[in-house]
Each structure stands twice: as C-alpha cells, then as structure tokens.
Amino acid sequence: MLKHPAEPFRIKMVEPISLQPFELRKQVMIQAGYNLFSLPAKDVYIDLLTDSGTGAMSQAQWASIMEGDESYAGARSFYRLKEVINDIFGFEFFVPTHQGRAAENILSAIMVSNDSYIPSNMHFDTTDANLRARGGRPINLVNDQAFDISARVPFKGNMDIDKLEKWITEIGAEKIPFGCITITNNAGGGQPVSLKNIKEVAAVYRSHKIPFFIDACRYAENCFFIKLREPGYENKTTLEIAREIFSLADGAWMSSKKDAIVNIGGFLAMRDENLYQKVCNELILREGFPTYGGLAGRDLEALATGLYEGLNEDYLDYRLKQTAYFAGKIREIGIPIIEPAGGHAIYLDAGSLLSQIPQNEFPGQALTAALYLEGGIRGVEIGSVMFAHKDQDTGEMVYPKLELVRLALPRRVYTQSHLDYVVDILKEVWEKRDSYRGYRITYAPELLRHFTARFEPL
Numbered sequence: 001m002l003k004h005p006a007e008p009f010r011i012k013m014v015e016p017i018s019l020q021p022f023e024l025r026k027q028v029m030i031q032a033g034y035n036l037f038s039l040p041a042k043d044v045y046i047d048l049l050t051d052s053g054t055g056a057m058s059q060a061q062w063a064s065i066m067e068g069d070e071s072y073a074g075a076r077s078f079y080r081l082k083e084v085i086n087d088i089f090g091f092e093f094f095v096p097t098h099q100g101r102a103a104e105n106i107l108s109a110i111m112v113s114n115d116s117y118i119p120s121n122m123h124f125d126t127t128d129a130n131l132r133a134r135g136g137r138p139i140n141l142v143n144d145q146a147f148d149i150s151a152r153v154p155f156k157g158n159m160d161i162d163k164l165e166k167w168i169t170e171i172g173a174e175k176i177p178f179g180c181i182t183i184t185n186n187a188g189g190g191q192p193v194s195l196k197n198i199k200e201v202a203a204v205y206r207s208h209k210i211p212f213f214i215d216a217c218r219y220a221e222n223c224f225f226i227k228l229r230e231p232g233y234e235n236k237t238t239l240e241i242a243r244e245i246f247s248l249a250d251g252a253w254m255s256s257k258k259d260a261i262v263n264i265g266g267f268l269a270m271r272d273e274n275l276y277q278k279v280c281n282e283l284i285l286r287e288g289f290p291t292y293g294g295l296a297g298r299d300l301e302a303l304a305t306g307l308y309e310g311l312n313e314d315y316l317d318y319r320l321k322q323t324a325y326f327a328g329k330i331r332e333i334g335i336p337i338i339e340p341a342g343g344h345a346i347y348l349d350a351g352s353l354l355s356q357i358p359q360n361e362f363p364g365q366a367l368t369a370a371l372y373l374e375g376g377i378r379g380v381e382i383g384s385v386m387f388a389h390k391d392q393d394t395g396e397m398v399y400p401k402l403e404l405v406r407l408a409l410p411r412r413v414y415t416q417s418h419l420d421y422v423v424d425i426l427k428e429v430w431e432k433r434d435s436y437r438g439y440r441i442t443y444a445p446e447l448l449r450h451f452t453a454r455f456e457p458l
Ligand SMILES: Cc1ncc(COP(=O)(O)O)c(C=O)c1O
Pocket: 052, 099, 100, 101, 102, 124, 126, 127, 182, 186, 187, 215, 217, 255, 256, 257, 266
C-alpha cells in the first residue's frame, strides 16, 4: 500500500475549508467564464493552483514576525537576513525584492539590451517575459529527454552541455550578458538538476567569461534530490549541497514564496560590488530602499527563518515523498503524468486523458473545469490556452507539444487525506473521461490570456 511519511508537524491553527454544493459550483463557474483564475478562493475546496506563496508558515516564522524591525533604513531584520543569505548561498551582496519577478526585472534592466541572448535549461515564464521586455532573447537548452514525458531519468532538468557549448560558439559570448540555470526546472515539470551538471554549466560559462546566475526558487528541493539520487552526495547535508551549488555561481535570485515557505518575498544576490551598486539604484527606483526592497521588516524576518526551515531534511523527506505518493496514486488510476514526479507538482497529461478533445478545443481547460465541477479542486491548465499563438509570419495557429494540467502542492498545507480525496475525484473523472467535451474562448486578451480568458462549453 502506498503511503508517505506522517507529516513532520502538528496543526496548531486551522483555516476552515468546505466543499460547496454542486449547483453552486456550476453557478460560480458560469460567472467565472469557466476560468479557474476567476473563481473566488472561498468556493474552492482543495486549491492546487500553485505552490507559490501558499505555504503554511511555522510557529518560529510567526514568532520572527514579531521581531520585525520596520526602520526605513538599516533595519536589524535586513542584517539578520543578510547573514542567513551569506551562510547558505555565500553571496556577499544582496537586495530583498517583493517577489521573484521583481529581481528578474532589476537584473534584466541592468544587464539585458537589444540583441542579447540569455541561455538557461528552461526559463520560467516571468523570466522569459522580463528578458524579452528589455529586448533580450531567452534561449532554452535543456536536455532532449525533458520533452519525453514518460522518460524516468533522475535529473531531467539538466542542461545539454554540448548544445550549450556549440550555441555559445555560434552566437558569440559577447552577446550573452549572463547565463542561467533554473533549479528545479519548473517549466519542465519541477525536475531537478544534478550537481555534476551545474558544475559543467558553470565551467562552460566561466570559460567564455559569461557571468552565471541561478534561479533558485526551489533550490532546497533540488538539493534533496541530489542527496537522494546523485552518487557521492548521500552523506552530505542539504546545507552543504546548497553551499557547493552556489559557490559555482556569480549570483542568484529567488522567489522565496517557494522554498523559503513565506507568503511574499524574494531576493537578488551577487558577488560583484559594481553590479550591486547598479542593482541598488534600480531597486530604489522600483521596489524601495536597499535594506527592505519591497518588503516589510517582518517579512524579512519570516524569510530568514524560513530559508533554514526549507532546507530541513525531515521536512524535505516528507515533502518529496508526499509528491511521490500523490504521483503513485494517480499512476495507479491509469492517468498519464510527467515522469518521474518532480518536487512541487504533478503534471497530468490532459491531451491523452481527454484524447477526444482536439487542441483547439482545449483538453487542459476541459480537465481543470471537470476537476472543479466534480470535486471543488483547482488546478491550472498548461497547454493551448496558455501557449497556443499565431505564427508572426504565416498567421497560422501554433499549438504546444503537450496539453497539461498542473496540480501544485502548497507546502505544509494539505494532509494525506486531502490528497486521497483528490485521487478519488480523479478516479471519477477517469471513469467519465469519454463524456467530457471541449471549450470555446469567448474573450481573450492579446497577452497572457490564460489569466483572464472566458470560455463556454461546446
Ligand atoms: C522557476 C521560477 N522562477 C521565477 C518565478 C517568479 O517568481 P514570483 O512568482 O515570485 O514573481 C517563479 C514563480 O513561480 C518560478 O517558478
């Protein structure tokens, strides 16, 4: 029988949730134009829309909040966070930001210009958009196996080193203001990157004098995957692994809403003092004074405490086994998912589950709607609603390779019985899969349409 370790915490404060009656779920879906982003959260029973900023803070984090120093300049809380960032990541300079994309915006404003190229394994969509907004071209050089959803390889987030080396030679290092890697690779299913690969990537960048930045959103989950899967690291602590990873980089940014288990926050860190000066100037323009960024002193405290909690190995063992448990149960039903399970989410292959629905009728949208209507569950479509677009030259529609639905797991929030409930609803959806129909878009904006589009069932 599949199970995961009992939660390494007990519940001291509760937030009531309830399953609304079917008739009400139907009504709110009509009002929301069948877009799950438009649903009031109170009408959602199990919310797996994202793992970002949705985690439960610990008693220690709440206690830290009371210690927040709200001074405009030079707050004690800033210096505490500086010490923690230096201890874990080893970067001398850093600024707080209100979340990950603010750090991306600042870095792009300073380093990216027209005709510059920025490689990574896969850029997350906010990184991609921030680079493009400054005239840059994001380039994804993940290994080919990342696109084979059934390939069970341990480090599916790895970058293809040969491709990277060849591509740099073709483009010319002078056009590459910095290179990245995202750990874990969210856009590719939350898949980890090995330390061997990070070392190789760093060596390639270094040999071309290209500064190396890490998108560190889910670095702690990545560290634990390394401990579990990479020979030579089984006896290292996650903290030691993290230190080794970041010693290879010139800088990093983090949406701390993930592995630092805070509801808001992020940072941008670096070694180069000149760059830091420029970053401070940008930060003052956009986010706030360099010792608070876009955050309150109390947020800095919760973040400093949360960074260590995110690295705790009992927590990480439970976290990754919870995801693996959920994946195993879904696999037992027969629903295809991206294999192996990543760190923070399960990606259902809606295209093959609802194979009767063509891509232009949005199988992922149909599956997210079914999950809500059948059981009050909210997931997110990652398919044609999000990515289909008109080709700029031919005017033809271009559809993505995969039609996925992501079920992300908020940290320390849902118990095994919540997940068992989701599995029961997935079983019902599986049994009724032939009865579902597609959707038609009745409204969509030009850009990022998935957030506000409206639909009608066909
Ligand atoms: C890999 C990755 N990078 C960057 C971001 C952006 O962070 P934020 O949502 O805090 O702006 C995210 C958010 O999901 C992410 O997953």
